Structure formats: structure tokens, C-alpha cells
Amino acid sequence: MTIITYIEAINQAMREEMARDQKVFVLGEDVGLKGGVFKATQGLYEEFGEARVMDTPLAESAIAGVAIGAAAYGLRPIAEMQFADFIMPAVNQIVSEAAKMRYRSNGDWNCPLVIRAPYGGGVHGGLYHSQCVEAMFCNIPGLKVVTPSTPYDAKGLLISAIRDEDPVLFFEHKRCYRFIKGEVPDIEYTVPIGKADVKREGEDITVITYGLTLHFALQAADKLEKDGYSAHILDLRTLYPLDKESIVQAARKTGKVLIVHEDNKEGGVGGEVAGIIAEECLYELDAPVKRLCGPDVPATPYNGVMEKFFMLNPDKVYKAMAELAAF
Amino acid sequence: MGDSRTSQVENKHKKLGLSDEQVLSMYQDMLLVRKIDERTWILNRAGKIPFVLSCQGQEAAQIGAAYALDKNKDYLCPYYRDAGVVIVFGMTAKDLMLSSFARAEDPNSGGRQMPGHFGGKKYRILSGSSPVTTQVPHAVGLALAGRLEGKDLVTFVSFGEGSSNQGDFHEGANFAGVHKLPVIFFCENNKYAISVPYSKQVACNSIADRALGYGFPGISVDGSDVLEVYKVTKEAADRARRGEGATLIEARCFRYMPHSSDDDDRTYRPEGEVAEEKKQDPIHQFNHYLKEVGVLNEEKEKEILEWVTKEIDEATEYAENAPSPAPEDTLKHIYAE
Structure with a gap:
């Protein structure tokens, strides 16, 4: 057991899954060289290279939509929305496309995609860097919505989300990033999605x-x-x-x-x-x-x-x- | 007689590397989708199927483009009029009829989606939805995945000129431009977005002009000329496979039918417009060309028409009698089981 922060847990989950599976890759704004505005993807660019840690143009619908195409192909994209508040331009892609891909194709296609989004207030973020937007996604069969509160759950749930065969919206509370620390096993583990x-x-x-x-x-x-x-x-x-x-x-x-x-x-x-x-x-x-x-x-x-x-x-x-x- | 006539006409398809068999098969596919389309309107008016989306007038654009792709490795993200595109990638008259009748066996969606919402993994066609242009970023994602996996595949995504106003068109095209991805953006400009004409949708002369902003070529082509469409799409596919990135193609087409079976285009189209455009019917044009170069004759034409009619009769009968999904199937395929 090691004590790490919530954001370190998220970083570890991505790093370990990328090392384990070539099909896992990260895309989003500032996730590459900079390592993310919150540093969630820190070190991944250096370790896995530009092709798998991809800085995208500033366009949320494309981030989600491109990830959907790559996921349908069979890759395991982890798309980052820089702030949950900015997910709105991607809602059509998430709700009309990712969530309905399996259903509308009668199980022929699926979309094993993770969309990570930092949410929540208490960080002097004002109206548009503080919102909790989870409820609007909790009425969408086909989508899974996950919100860990501890480093243990954050790591275990993110690994499960990456391995999931369906799209998972992964909301990370910004105030938890560095404020919350906790024990995380040194060996591989997962936390099941769908279990309180x-x-x-x-x-x-x-x-x-x-x-x-x-x-x-x-x-x-x-x-x-x-x-x-x-x-x-x-x-x-x-x-x-x-x-x-x-x-x-x-x-x-x-x-x-x-x-x-x-x-x-x-x-x-x-x-x-x-x-x-x-x-x-x-x-x-x-x-x-x-x-x-x-x-x-x-x-x-x-x-x-x-x-x-x-x-x-x-x-x-x-x-x-x-x-x-x-x- | 045939010899003296053919000598006067330039054989365009040989120059493009297409054999006589290939152009005949292109012609057959064009005729097949036209006749399927005509049949579905009859079935709709007879009350047998609830809805039709038409490809009539756009067959040359669709089939010319699809023949330029490699159906064994490329991916399609078509739009709702693209019966001509999907038929080249392996979909059959039976598949399309099963979709029109919304039967359990419909390979697109098992009867879940309206007709024209194509998809099928075995055909390399990514499932599409009704909100227009959402498929554009998907095509970019498929191309990105192909590159990450070291494949030389090309993705083909099509949409109407109205759809080219959507943010997803811009976001997807820009993404592909920045990352030099092997995508063919194929706009079938049929001059109407339901009732709204081109002049009220777009202020530039051609949809192809938009490519300038994305750093890749934009080409406008006569969408009623199947060989011209083949040529520019083949060039785009070759460019993409060489690692030179995306191309935007505008195929200038015309929509012969209303937007859908629920639309009445007499309320917004000038009288006589369709009749005028039908003088450039892509199928008649190609028929004429094939006869001029001596590839098609009356006998062969009859043979093709008979095959097409039989194919559609059989498909219609099969689909009409095919079972619907079980009611409880409504609850399936929400998540992996």
C-alpha cells in the first residue's frame, strides 16, 4: 500500500493501462507536452510518445467524436474534457452517438471509450469552471457515469472504465485532486463499475x-x-x-x-x-x-x-x- | 457500325484503369439503387413501409466515389442517401429491403433505425444516426486508429451541403487537416437542405472552397459524371494512402425526389426544375457513354435490367415476409452482455 493523491491515482491508472495495452491512448487539449492543465496526464507524453498522448485542436465535439471513431475501430481512447463545464459542445456526440452506437446497430458496433472530465466547485472557478453536470447524463441508457471520491476508487474505477466495452463518462472532482489522499495497493486491482x-x-x-x-x-x-x-x-x-x-x-x-x-x-x-x-x-x-x-x-x-x-x-x-x- | 462509332468517342474508363467489366458493374449498381429507390416509394405509397429517403439523382456521385475505394480495407461513414455507396461495399438489395421493412434480419440495425441509417461491421460501414454530420469526426477517428495501428486504410465520409455548416464538419475537417489523416470528405451537394436552397445555406461558391481553411485540397466535380467522380476520388484515396492527408470533394448533384416520403417538394421548388435537371440524369448519361464506346448494347442492357428487376422482386418478397424483431428485443444491446 502506498498513500497517493486522487490525481496521482488517475495518472497511475492511465499509465498502467497504456503500458499494458497498446490500444489505449489519450487525447484532449493540453494533455501532451504540458501534461494537462491539472497535470492528470503528466509524464505520459514522455513515456508513450506524441502519437498516443495526443494534443488535439480546441474543439470538444471533435475530441469526443474522433474518440468514438477510434473506439468503434477497436482502440481504447481516453478523451479528456478540460473542464466538465466545457463538455456541452460534445453532448451530441456523447448522447446521440457514443451512448447509442451499440443499441442502434443491434449490437454490431460498440464504443469502448472513456471521457474524463474534471467537475465541481470550491476552486474559485466561477460559473464555468465549477459546475456539476453529471445529472444531465444520468438519463442516458447506453452510457455509464462514474464519480470516484477516493484515490483507491479513482484508480480502480478508471482501469475498469478503460477496459469496459461501453462508453464511460468519468467525472473527477477537482477539489479532490490534491486535497484527498489515500491508500492504493501496489499490485494491480480494479473496482467494479455499477457498485456503490x-x-x-x-x-x-x-x-x-x-x-x-x-x-x-x-x-x-x-x-x-x-x-x-x-x-x-x-x-x-x-x-x-x-x-x-x-x-x-x-x-x-x-x-x-x-x-x-x-x-x-x-x-x-x-x-x-x-x-x-x-x-x-x-x-x-x-x-x-x-x-x-x-x-x-x-x-x-x-x-x-x-x-x-x-x-x-x-x-x-x-x-x-x-x-x-x-x- | 459499332466500330465506326466507337472510334469517334474517347474511351475515358480505360484511361482511368477501369475495365469494361468494371464499368458495366458500375452501371448495374447505379441502375440497381435507382430501381430499389423507385420500388421503395411505391411500397411507401401502398402503405407497406413507413418511410423513404431517396438517392435518386445522386447515383453517379455515390457509385463513382465508392468504386475508387478499397472495400477490403477502407471504412465508410455514409449519410442517409448513400444507398449507392453502401451497395458497392457489399450491401445487397435484400439488405436494403430488410431495412425498409424494419425486419429483424436488417443488417444495419435489426429494424431499430429508419431506412438510410446504414451500418454493418462486415461491410466496414460504421453505424450512423439522424443528427446530421456527427459521422464526420467518426471518420477522422477511424483514420486516426488506422494510423496508430499502422494500416494504410482510408476513411470515406459523406454528407450534404447543408450539413457542411455543422460544427462537426468544421471540427472534424480541421482535426484531419492538422494531423494529416487519410480521410475523404465527400459532399453530395444536391442544392437543397430539405427546402432551403444552397443560396440560403452557404455564401461561398463551392463547398470545395472550404478546404482552404483546413490546409488540404478541395475539388468540385460534376456529380452526374460517374467516371469524373471516380477519377477525383481515386486521386484523393491515393493521396491519403501516400500519407499526404485529407481531401474535400464536392460532387455537384441533384435530388430528383422530395427530401423524404413525408416531404412535398412542390411547395418550395420552382416548377419544371426537376424535369430540367433530369435531362442530365446520371444513369442515362452513363448508358449513353457505355453504348458509344461499345461496352453496352441493347441485349446487354436488357440482361442487366432483367437481373436488377429480379433481384429487387426477390428482395422485396423476402423482406416483406421476413419476421419482425421480437417485442422484447427492444431491451437488448444497451450494454455489453
């Missing part, structure tokens, strides 16, 4: 979350422990398709559920999670399902005071958890 993970065992309330807010929930849970309540925390890890079984199991465990995400509330992934719980185990609940989410405003303002207001933090999460525990 219990990050903390508890008896009194269940928190279901993903990404940066998982860490807020873990911190809040320590504080709540001192109040005499133990929190059970489920990390969704894959947002689409959701791991319904683990969600229902986690809800049943305590009968009190708080869903937490940075993305805004209305139309967010939390609504779907709440829907699953309502459908499967409503009568086993001891309290209404609560959601703590980002406010329903278009995006995170640049101003520090406003950004702080917008973002969740361990205190806000603690407060919501304590309220539910006392219900």
Missing part, C-alpha cells in the same frame, strides 16, 4: 452521497458520533446505472436517509435515489428522505463569499445529519 460502496458502517442514519461531499459526510459523521449517533455512509461511485440494491440495503439499515450532493437539488441524482427508496422500502423508513444539495442556481459564483454560500461543507452536512438523527 459503504464507506462507513453505522446504525442511526444513512447518508448517501458521492464525490467531494462524501468527505464532508465522513468528517461530519465523526462529529455526530460524539453526539451519540452513528452514521452509515454509502458512496454511490457509479451514478448511472445506479446500484439500486446497495441503495435499498443502506436505506433499510437505519430507516433514516439523507442524500447529499454538490449538484443542485431539483433534477439531481438525489431525486432518483429517493425515488428508488420510495419504491422499494418506503414502509421501512422512520423519517422522510431528506436531501442536502447545492442551491438551485445556474452555477457557482466567482466571488468568494458567494462561492462559500453555494458550496456544501462539513458543518452544513453535520447540521443536516444531526437534524435527521434527532427526528
Whole structure:
């Protein structure tokens, strides 16, 4: 076991998969010589050369679309969107093309493609370098949406995404890149897509979350422990398709559920999670399902005071958890 | 008599390296897709198939271009009118009819997509969708993959002149230009994007002019002349295989039919326009040429027409009686199983 950062885990996953399989290659803006604006692809250009670590023209639809063509051929492209906020020009390619390739060709063609996109706020990024855009991709059969919150999951899930036979949108929380460190095995391992993970065992309330807010929930849970309540925390890890079984199991465990995400509330992934719980185990609940989410405003303002207001933090999460525990 | 006439006409196809058998087979393919197209309109009007997208008027462009490619190693990203392109790469009348009837056996999509949404791995045709021009970056990606794998393949991507306004055309062409990728961008300019004429779509004289911005050649060719289209496409394919990069070709065509079976082109086309354009019918032109050079005669022509008719009759009957997919098949092929 070695302790590395979240972004190092992502870098390692790409490096190891590129070394293992000649068909894996990276493309995107600034991913080559510069090693990415966040340095996620640092060192890959030197190790694998220009042809496999490709700086593309600044055009997101082409990055996705070219990757789709290469994936259909049988290669394993990892396309980088520099910021999730800039994925919008590529949405047609992702939704109309990558996600539907297998279905529309009756299983003849497929698209083993990974699109990595740094998302989330708390980095003074303003409206267009902070957004959580995951919910809009969580209604697209054919696509898989993954959001790791720890270095272990980031590496294991990215390797699984690269090996997956279908397109995977891989959202990396920017605030986690260097803020979150964790143990990662020295030997090869993978983390399965489509499986949520219990990050903390508890008896009194269940928190279901993903990404940066998982860490807020873990911190809040320590504080709540001192109040005499133990929190059970489920990390969704894959947002689409959701791991319904683990969600229902986690809800049943305590009968009190708080869903937490940075993305805004209305139309967010939390609504779907709440829907699953309502459908499967409503009568086993001891309290209404609560959601703590980002406010329903278009995006995170640049101003520090406003950004702080917008973002969740361990205190806000603690407060919501304590309220539910006392219900 | 034949000798005295043929001596006066230049044999263009021999100069291009095409044998008499090859040009006859080009002619047969042109006639086949025209007649399939005509049949599907009848089937549509008879209420037997829900939808038709037509290739009529564009056969020379499509078949001339496809013959210039290598169907054993090149890839196609065609657009919805390209029956003539896909037939050269191996699709059959039966395949097209199965698609028109949306049958389980349809090799394009198993009845999932509308007709004209071609695809088939065994034919090296990447599956396409309805949002136009999305296939352009795919062709660039296939070319990039071929290069990474050390193959000398060429990818061929086609689209209409209206589609050349889409961002994906620009983004894909620019990408191919920067990385000198072996792609043939083939615009079938049929002068209408559904109802909107060329003058309201594009302000430059020719779609080929757009190539200047991407750093590769742009060539405009008479899309009713199958041999001219073959010639420029062959040059583009040779360039691409030599590692000299992409080419944009504009084939100037005409669309004889409405945009689709749900469109009425009388509401936007000047009266008499189609009749005037039909005087340049690519199939008649080629028929005339082949007779002039002594490759085609009345007997051979009859033989070809009979074969085509039989092929389409059999395909229609087969497809009409072929089973639909099972209802539950709707749930298949979302992810790898």
C-alpha cells in the first residue's frame, strides 16, 4: 500500500493501462507536452510518445467524436474534457452517438471509450469552471457515469472504465485532486463499475452521497458520533446505472436517509435515489428522505463569499445529519 | 457500325484503369439503387413501409466515389442517401429491403433505425444516426486508429451541403487537416437542405472552397459524371494512402425526389426544375457513354435490367415476409452482455 493523491491515482491508472495495452491512448487539449492543465496526464507524453498522448485542436465535439471513431475501430481512447463545464459542445456526440452506437446497430458496433472530465466547485472557478453536470447524463441508457471520491476508487474505477466495452463518462472532482489522499495497493486491482460502496458502517442514519461531499459526510459523521449517533455512509461511485440494491440495503439499515450532493437539488441524482427508496422500502423508513444539495442556481459564483454560500461543507452536512438523527 | 462509332468517342474508363467489366458493374449498381429507390416509394405509397429517403439523382456521385475505394480495407461513414455507396461495399438489395421493412434480419440495425441509417461491421460501414454530420469526426477517428495501428486504410465520409455548416464538419475537417489523416470528405451537394436552397445555406461558391481553411485540397466535380467522380476520388484515396492527408470533394448533384416520403417538394421548388435537371440524369448519361464506346448494347442492357428487376422482386418478397424483431428485443444491446 502506498498513500497517493486522487490525481496521482488517475495518472497511475492511465499509465498502467497504456503500458499494458497498446490500444489505449489519450487525447484532449493540453494533455501532451504540458501534461494537462491539472497535470492528470503528466509524464505520459514522455513515456508513450506524441502519437498516443495526443494534443488535439480546441474543439470538444471533435475530441469526443474522433474518440468514438477510434473506439468503434477497436482502440481504447481516453478523451479528456478540460473542464466538465466545457463538455456541452460534445453532448451530441456523447448522447446521440457514443451512448447509442451499440443499441442502434443491434449490437454490431460498440464504443469502448472513456471521457474524463474534471467537475465541481470550491476552486474559485466561477460559473464555468465549477459546475456539476453529471445529472444531465444520468438519463442516458447506453452510457455509464462514474464519480470516484477516493484515490483507491479513482484508480480502480478508471482501469475498469478503460477496459469496459461501453462508453464511460468519468467525472473527477477537482477539489479532490490534491486535497484527498489515500491508500492504493501496489499490485494491480480494479473496482467494479455499477457498485456503490459503504464507506462507513453505522446504525442511526444513512447518508448517501458521492464525490467531494462524501468527505464532508465522513468528517461530519465523526462529529455526530460524539453526539451519540452513528452514521452509515454509502458512496454511490457509479451514478448511472445506479446500484439500486446497495441503495435499498443502506436505506433499510437505519430507516433514516439523507442524500447529499454538490449538484443542485431539483433534477439531481438525489431525486432518483429517493425515488428508488420510495419504491422499494418506503414502509421501512422512520423519517422522510431528506436531501442536502447545492442551491438551485445556474452555477457557482466567482466571488468568494458567494462561492462559500453555494458550496456544501462539513458543518452544513453535520447540521443536516444531526437534524435527521434527532427526528 | 459499332466500330465506326466507337472510334469517334474517347474511351475515358480505360484511361482511368477501369475495365469494361468494371464499368458495366458500375452501371448495374447505379441502375440497381435507382430501381430499389423507385420500388421503395411505391411500397411507401401502398402503405407497406413507413418511410423513404431517396438517392435518386445522386447515383453517379455515390457509385463513382465508392468504386475508387478499397472495400477490403477502407471504412465508410455514409449519410442517409448513400444507398449507392453502401451497395458497392457489399450491401445487397435484400439488405436494403430488410431495412425498409424494419425486419429483424436488417443488417444495419435489426429494424431499430429508419431506412438510410446504414451500418454493418462486415461491410466496414460504421453505424450512423439522424443528427446530421456527427459521422464526420467518426471518420477522422477511424483514420486516426488506422494510423496508430499502422494500416494504410482510408476513411470515406459523406454528407450534404447543408450539413457542411455543422460544427462537426468544421471540427472534424480541421482535426484531419492538422494531423494529416487519410480521410475523404465527400459532399453530395444536391442544392437543397430539405427546402432551403444552397443560396440560403452557404455564401461561398463551392463547398470545395472550404478546404482552404483546413490546409488540404478541395475539388468540385460534376456529380452526374460517374467516371469524373471516380477519377477525383481515386486521386484523393491515393493521396491519403501516400500519407499526404485529407481531401474535400464536392460532387455537384441533384435530388430528383422530395427530401423524404413525408416531404412535398412542390411547395418550395420552382416548377419544371426537376424535369430540367433530369435531362442530365446520371444513369442515362452513363448508358449513353457505355453504348458509344461499345461496352453496352441493347441485349446487354436488357440482361442487366432483367437481373436488377429480379433481384429487387426477390428482395422485396423476402423482406416483406421476413419476421419482425421480437417485442422484447427492444431491451437488448444497451450494454455489453
